[in-house]
Amino acid sequence: MAAVTADRSAIRVKQGLGRAVILLGPPGAGKGTQAQRIAQRYSLPHLSTGDMFRDNISRGTEIGRKAKALMERGELVPDEIVLGMVEDRISQPDCAKGFVFDGFPRTLPQADDLEHICKQYNLGCTIVLHMVVDPALLMRRLTGRRICKAGGHIYNVYERPPKQEGICDIDGSELIHRPDDSEGVIGERLAAYDRQTQPLVEYYTLRGLLSPVDAMAAVDTVSESITRILDGANALK
Ligand SMILES: [Zn+2]
DSSP: OOOHHHHHHEEEEEEOSSEEEEEEEOTTTTTHHHHHHHHTTTOOOOOOHHHHHHHHHHHHHHHHHHHHHHHHHHOOOOOHHHHHHHHHHHHHHGGGEEEEHHHHHHHSHHHHHHHHHHHTTTTOOOOEEEEEEOOHHHHHHHTTTTEEEETOOOOEETOOOSSTTTTOOOOOOEEOGGGGSSHHHHHHHHHHHHHHHHHHHHHHHHHTTTEEEEEEEEEHHHHHHHHHHHHHHHHTT
């Protein structure tokens, strides 16, 4: 009997947080991997605006039709359409237990509206995981990427080098350094990211919602820090 009770409480702890979890961090900080792990551990839906667009377009909703027309003209989809779609998604029953958002919000109006939507749907305080990186180490990690021409196998000359330089361990094909992974391109992406994110970091810090996470640690260590933060927040509920 005791074992059954323990089991149930374990399941309850892992079933959702009743909060929005947001990951803020630059490209290469491991947001996608961690978002997936959080979704799995707490059985939360993993939301992305990209998936929402695809879903709305395939279902032919009004939002989907508007967004499709704009994207086909190469125009930016305005905040009100994005937010309409986000609210529609959050109103679904599976989001009552909370959700993980990766890549959203990107702007202050989006962050502000997301807070309103969460209140409206009775979700607890948002948890913002700020994936803190060391810019020099991140640059090294990103410029060290090499991709196998034949199978897309990914290596890193600093962190996960192939046995033989320039050759894929798995299929012996050539490893290439994509122009997107050059220092100039990555430097620009990271600078643009900083400009865009700084106001969000300030916004969430002011509201006491930001939890820093050392994103340069090993991937399992990062997951452990995140679990401690989320379990701690869950205990306070
Ligand atoms: Zn390969």
